[in-house]
Amino acid sequence: MQGILFEYSLNPTTWAYLSALLTLGIYFKFHRFWSVRNLDLVGLIVFSPGILLVYHGLIRENPGLVQFGYSWLFGVGAFFVVRLFLDPIMVRRPLLEPNLNASGLTFTGAALLVFLIANVLTSRVSSPVQPDSSTTLSTSFPTTTSTATKTEPKRDRPLDRLEHALARRNATAWSSPGFAPFFFVASFSEARTRAAEKLPPRQHPLWSYPSLATQTTVSQAIAIVALVVLVLGIVTIGFRHFGNAYTGVAAASLYLLLPYAGQMTGRIDHLVPAALLVWTVAAYRRPLVAGILMGLVATLIFYPLFLLPLWCSFYLRRGLLRFAYGFVASLALMVGVLALLSTSGPEFWIQFKQMFGTTMVWQEGAMGFWNALPDRPIHSAYRFPVIALFAVMSVSLGLWPAQKNLGTILSCSATVMLGTQFIHAHEGGLYMAWYLPLLVLTIFRPNLEDRVALSAVIEGGSTWPVRLVAWWRHRFARSGEPV
Secondary structure, eight states: OTTTSTTOOOOHHHHHHHHHHHHHHHHOOGGGOSOHHHHHHHHHHHHHHHHHHHHHHHHTTOHHHHHHHHHHHHHHHHHHHHHHHHGGGOOOOOOOOOSSOHHHHHHHHHHHHHHHHHHHHHOOOOOSSSOOTTSOOOSSOOSOSOOOOTTSOSSSHHHHHHHHHHHHHHHHHHTSSSOHHHHHHHGGGGSOOTGGGGSOOOBOSSOBOOOHHHHHHHHHHHHHHHHHHHHHHHHHIIIIISSOHHHHHHHHHHHHHSHHHHHTTTOHHHHHHHHHHHHHHHTTTSHHHHHHHHHHHHHHHSGGGGGHHHHHHHTTTTTHHHHHHHHHHHHHHHHHHHHHHOSSHHHHHHHHHHHTTTTTTOOTTOOSGGGSSTTSOOOGGGHHHHHHHHHHHHHHTTTSSSSOOHHHHHHHHHHHHHHHHHHOTTTTTTOGGGTHHHHHHHHHOOOOTTOOHHHHSOOGGGSHHHHHHHHHHHHHHHHTOOO
């Protein structure tokens, strides 16, 4: 943004302070101080110190600070897990409108969206070799924990350390469960540093990296489209399903206002799954479409597979087969794409297993809560009970609550995706976009007890694939040909 606005500078810490003040000024209900809405707002603000601790810990080569930051995020996440578990029993949900009127809030949300898009287009990731505290909001976290000092002699040592860190970062991303080509494209946003231009081309056994200019263009385009689609999805849910467009704009504006949105604007692996999850909720009345979107996001990052018990339980009385058809069709499509992109049978088999989570238990080399201290990593034995507890929680949400509506779909989906942060080995806790939009919608949602499957889900005969099949059957019947 410095190339557009003269003397413009806004670092992540300053933005966190301003964001907290704006959030309180716009959304805090001062006349109802002891309200759940105010508690939720304070909880969202309290996420910011954890993000900043991780950010500055990486820049300052302080693993203890990084570990403290991840622990902070885990603590606040645990609070919201309890909050989301209690959400289905909160029947009284009075409409608490923001302190800003509809016109002012719409302008604020649009300005924030333009600001973040411009940030993606104009800013570059702060160089880990020579960090600049006056840069604009970065579109990604630093990709290395090593920084050159002023007393260090001028030689290639910092660049060598950066190359090693980038290779370690990319290798870790490839071990994350999900769709391997998606992580390949998502890694483009990790490589947009000035120092990366000096590095030799990085090679991967599966694909080679394109030029830095191509990476920048692709990552910027995908990040901007995903951000716009995500915001439109939040507004659509407010307008179509909450019956209040003002609520949708308020939820979208709050999400854009949070420091996390400004800090991780350019992260494709954050935004694309978030947009798909939001539109899955937006399309909940059409099980086939919801199943297709759920299948896409589940193949990309694997963890949404744990949402299946919840969503199948919701569609049990109407729409279960259509949801299953869409999910299986989407899954088959992504497996076919993976087969086309693979160059050999063993390569396809490795990536196929990665798509379905065989690498979920891997912890070696990951950068996150479980491995923040290289000399004293948390033993993997402590992580297995957390994974088991998460699996039990996901299955139990298919049984409780017995009567599910749109409100429980929102809160319980946010609970599951928030729970993934505790078991995700690589940067677990920082992938807040996977659950944050659903959490914000849960905070703003009205009483949705009447939005159950029997009354809200559109009957099968009214969906376009069924109508298309019926039209073809009618056409062949009129022509006298056998159907």
